[in-house]
Amino acid sequence: MQRRTGRLRAAAAAALLALGATLVAPPPLAAAAPNSPTLDSARAGGAPAHDYCQGQCADILPPGATGNATLMQILGNKLFGTHPPHSTDQLAPYGALAGGYQNLTDGTLTDFFNDASFGVPQDQVGDVTAPRGDVTITRDKKTGVPHIKGTTRYGTEFGAGYAAGQDRLWLMDLFRHIGRGELTSFAGGAPANQGLEQQFFPQAPYTEQDLQKQVEAIRDHKGARGRQAMADAQAYVDGINAYREQSKNGRYFPGEYVLTGHIDAVTNAGEIAPFKLTDLIALASVVGGLFGNGGGGEVNSALALLSAQHKYGVRKGTEVWESFRERNDPEAVKTLHDGQRFPYAVKPAKAKGTALPDPGSVTPEPLVFDRTGAATAKGGKAPQDPVPAPKKYRKLQGLFKDGVLPEGSFNPTQHRGMSNALLVSGKHTASGHPVAVFGPQTGYFAPQLLMLQEIQGPGISARGASFAGVGMYVQLGRGQDYAWSATSAGQDITDTYAVDLCNPDGSKPTKDSTSYRYHGACIPMEKLERTNSWKPTIADPTAAGSYRMRVYRTKWGTVTHRATIKGRPVAYTALRSTYRHEADSIIGFQMLNDPSYVRGAATFKKAAQHIGYAFNWFYADSRDIAYYNSGLNPVRNPDVDPALPIAADPAYAWKGYDPATNTTDYTPPAQHPQSVDQDYYVSWNNKQAEDYDSAGFGNGTVHRANLLDDRVRALTKEGGVTRASLTRAMAEAAVTDLRGEDVLPEMLRVLRSKPIGDPALQTAVQQLEAWRKDGAQRHETTPGSHTYAHSDAVRLMDAWWPRMIVATFEPGLGGDLYQALTSNLAIDESPSAGHGPTGAHAGSAFQYGWWSYADKDLRSVLGEQVKGPLAERYCGNGKLSACRDTLLDTLRQAAAQTAEQVYPGDDNCKAGDQWCADAIIHRAVGGLTHATISWQNRPTYQQVVEFPAHR
The missing domain is CATH 1.10.439.10 (Penicillin Amidohydrolase, domain 1)
Structure with a gap:
């Protein structure tokens, strides 16, 4: 070789x-x-x-x-x-x-x-x-x-x-x-x-x-x-x-x-x-x-609800589904913890216009057609042999066997909802001036x-970071006497509508019909297509190929699925408030860069109000810290449930909606979560405030924002916060395993409810206890060693967690409901989980997972008080002894897994290399590659600021 x-x-x-x-x-x-x-x-x-x-x-x-x-x-x-x-x-x-x-x-x-x-x-x-x-x-x-x-x-x-x-x-x-x-x-x-x-x-x-x-x-x-x-x-x-x-x-x-x-x-x-x-x-x-997007996914949410209702009946099934949805969990960590309420996208007392599909009728809308040549590979046909590049380039092709963009180099689904922020008011700092450590987590x-x-x-007048190609202004950074940053907010600005299908000739429609009812008329969908073709190049010797992509657009948004409702064919559409307004936020960024406009927290919030994307904005100067949640939040009929598909009926449309311009009435600035000079703020894509729905599963009692909130709360209580101490809090959270810090204690209490007789399991439990006592972190023994401290405990947790979740929940939920729920929220997102939402080597971890569900369920089984519990007890059918058996059995299975099995290796790492499996690898979107660095869960671009003076 x-x-x-x-x-x-x-x-x-x-x-x-x-x-x-x-x-x-x-x-x-x-x-x-x-x-x-x-x-x-x-x-x-x-x-x-x-x-x-x-x-x-x-x-x-x-x-x-x-x-x-x-x-x-x-x-x-x-x-x-x-x-x-x-x-x-x-x-x-x-x-x-x-x-x-x-x-x-x-x-x-x-x-x-x-x-x-x-x-x-x-x-x-x-x-x-x-x-x-x-x-x-x-x-x-x-x-x-x-x-x-x-x-x-x-x-x-x-x-x-x-x-x-x-x-x-x-x-x-x-x-x-x-x-x-x-x-x-x-x-x-x-x-x-x-x-x-x-x-x-x-x-x-x-x-x-x-x-x-x-x-x-x-x-x-x-x-x-x-x-x-x-x-x-x-x-x-x-x-x-x-x-x-x-x-x-x-x-x-x-x-x-x-x-x-x-x-x-x-x-x-x-x-x-x-x-x-x-x-x-x-x-x-x-x-x-x-x-900056938020919402959507209502079809998958509806399928989970239907599955729950099928298993438990309508009333109980809805209760079970709601408990997993965790819309307004009382134990959830919130950015605004001062008691403020900002109701938005709340569940109505009795929903109207909900458009649930007939069971088994939902099919995703196809996107790709007419594959030829190398493009047929994904369609199940063998691709043609690669066509040789020009002779003068052939000796270089071996250097680019994966193309300029290697497989898996970039996946837009990997980056929904990232970034973090830690800000402390001057009342609690050593200098008397606010301190902020914040930045966007945009991947590597x-x-x-x-x-x-x-x-x-x-x-x-500004310095900071801008997305390449739209950098006429600094988008996250600092001005002369202030700094600002953002985290993805994810509040619901996208709704799903069920559009009745029809045929212009009056014949009976089917799910494949391409016309729909709008205000009583049968009108054609707008067909948007791209036909792409390519030839072999030095960097990509893939055989020549082509295909066509097709999307149908309606006045209710773009078609994502088709189904039937009580036998009637419908198309489900996604309607996003920022669609056709992709660059309107430029006004807000212009204001943030203008030193004559931003003079303090009040004008910062006014600037952020001009940003239509769903972001949490944070601000610090020498006097104040502030927070504002931006986004084009549509005004809905209060009787609709935005967590589920809605009938495409004018009665249930956004208030003032104009399909020609995709504009509507928006909730006024006063109704957006906001604050000035709370004792501290933290955000890691968590819930913003009480009653403010973040449009998805997973905002419960255990969230990765807890890793920040616990540390910053303690610092604030102690006082004398400095730039270094706040950065240390961020960095410690960045190498901490959320499962080990916030769920493992309950898991261990269940295991220790009786003496453990098996010496091998006793050793495994002792390893996990020592790791938890030492901070449940994933870091090297010494910088550059490429070997984790408590490596056996980390391996045990990585092997145990998915087995424990399946064994705890699937028997009680049943296979269909369990799968429907996991389609809305993955069970795990450890750094080494290449199958997770962020993919392997992506840095970001522990945003998506069943940690809240496990935490609530185990505490219920232990007999502890749980606010907002799950509707049923699952581990061991709610019995402590049976739950303990489940945890012991799955821990035994995990302990039998070798490092090579837990970390199977990939193109970058050999099997069994625990450090490398976690490590951050910059994904090539060009010809250069870079060195691998140790895992840490922190913003990609990050600021540390403390202004001692003001204009």
Whole structure:
């Protein structure tokens, strides 16, 4: 194998040299003279003096600022493990926090985070670029982060676009094609690419006219700020295109364009298509669908209800279903714990218009048709043999056997509902000023979906992170004397309607009919299609293939399922309030970047009110902390139950709903959860407030937010909180096994209710007890050892939990109901669970699982008081001795599992490697790959801030 690898490297290197050094010339840099007016005497980049953080703001975003790589740099990475400058230099300090947080002090924070002050110190100035006379992009030597300073508004935004092109041109191109459902035609037909576009196209199936209308709506109907936003967006696009043209002409464009066949490396023939404003809408639809959506899933919820009613009868079955739904669990951790109530999407006393399907009648709406060639692989037919790439490239194909996007590299379902926030009021800090540690958990990719930047210009003053391609403003970061961040909120802004089907000729409709009843008329569904085809490339030698995707759109949303209701054929549709409004939130981000607008907590909340996506927004300055939940929350008929499908009847429609514009009446700002100066706030995608439904299963007594809440509550009670102590609380939660901290104690109490006679089981229990006593953490014995402390206990828990859940619940629920409930909420999401919602090596863990159900059930069996218990007792049929037998039997099974069985290995890890099974691997969405780091469950981009002063 080693000899073969050596031959491959030699052949690839020879092929690389044949392509010519002109392919990889670095981009030209315009270095400013020492006395240039673009360089401030104190800090470079023209940074304004108004930085009130005084060195107490820090941030981090792995793997690095640079996300583009020439073909030579990509091949160097594949062959020799080298990396372009600044493409990976934030990865090591980020990864080191998992082993170094215990001794963290305010003075050592910069060992793990960047200095997030405005500007660049003179002795740290690296590259300086002046793409126009009215803007300068200064990059620091340490991280290469772009600091954009403009003297005009247009120039500032042009510079932001130019810097985005420098750092993320390939990624932005990928995502504008993902947003249009055209990834395979652009990047090849690899299975990962097919899966990705098939995930996104049904969420936002737009025509070009749809995209253009969204641009015009912001420009023409959002007042002066809307006009300014579109002018800023156009300048941003102009900057991207300027870099695009220069990199193409100068032959330093991203090498993926060669690998995917868009540009010939030798002749330079080919094109990088110009960017346009509608591309930003397509990009925004991807970002919003990933992180700012909420609701939906009502069909699966209905199937679980029907299954419960079938087993228990209607009354008891509904009670059982409600107890698993946990709509308003009294034990759930809440971001607002001060007694405030914000009723939204609540269950009515007697629901009307509920549209449950006939049992066994539901079928998902098909998406893919007319597969040919390599595309038939998923359809059960053998793919054609790969077609050879051009001869000059064949020696390179072995380096890209998995394509530019390897299988499983990106799955949009992995990232719904992530990110965390910890904020403490100045009343409880050592300095008397608020402290915040917060950021979005957007997954780990190479290059990263977010990019760091500082933007300073007329009406804009901010540093932080923006999603690549929509970075005309900082979306999460800091201003002159304040900082803000967000977590995915997930409240219900998507409803499912049951639309009656019909045939225009009056014949009897079937489930396959493509017309529907609307206000008494039979009208055709709108058919939206994409036909994608591809040819083999260097990076993807998959045989040529094609297929067609089709989505039907109605005035009640897009069709997701078909069924019958009392024998009558219907289509179930998903109606999302942010559909056709993907970029409207640009107004809120513009306000957050405007130092003349945000002056304190009150104006921060007003800015957040202009963001339509479902997010929890957090704010800190030198005086206050604040919270606001954003989103286009539709005003519903109070008699409908939004947790279940609703009849498509005007009586049950959103109030004021206009299908032509997808607008409706929205709940006023006062009805959104919000607060200023609560003693502390925590959020990890948990329940916002009492009576505020988060649109899904899993907000019960045990939630990963408990890992934050318990620690921050204790810190606040003790007082004297510092940036370091709050970061330590976050970092400790990030390496803690939620099951071990919050459910294992009940499991052990059940086991210890009688003496354990089996010596092997006694040893296993003692190992678990020692692990729990030591914090139930998953961390290395010493940094870099790649061996876990309490490794046997961790292995036991990973093997035991799924067996224990099945044995506890399935006998009582029955197989059908158990499966229906697991389709709404997976039973486990440990870091090593590649089958879980986030997939393997994704960092994020313990958001989705049956920990609340197990906790409530075990406490009930133990005879403890449980608020909001399950409707039935399941473990051992509610008997302690029988429950103990269940736990012992499943623990015995778990103890018999070898490490190789618990951690079976994958393309990245050998079987039995526990550390590697958990570890974070940056998923390639381009040609570069990066080093593996130890698991930690924390935001991808993270800020640590404490402002000592205010304007």
